[in-house]
Amino acid sequence: MTLSGTVGRHSLIPIIVRLCQSVDGVVDVINRLNYEHEDMSLGSPTATER
Numbered sequence: 815m816t817l818s819g820t821v822g823r824h825s826l827i828p829i830i831v832r833l834c835q836s837v838d839g840v841v842d843v844i845n846r847l848n849y850e851h852e853d854m855s856l857g858s859p860t861a862t863e864r
Contacts, residue, residue, distance in 0.1 A: 816844040824849040 815834055821827060827847050834843045 815840050815842070816846060818846040820848045820850060822849070823851050823853045825853050 815837075817830065817834060821830065827845065827849060830847065831843050831845050834840060
C-alpha cells in the first residue's frame with residue numbers, strides 16, 4: 815500500500831501509517847505523505863506526556 819498526499823499535521827503521519835498496517839492483507843506501507851504544519855518539535859511533549 816502506498817500512501818501519498820498531504821495531511822495537516824506532521825504528528826498524524828505515524829498514526830495513519832499504523833492504522834494502514836493493521837488492515838488485514840496489507841503487507842507493507844510505503845509512506846509518501848507530506849504535511850502542512852510541523853508539530854513534532856523536539857521540545858514539545860509527546861501524546862503520552864500530555
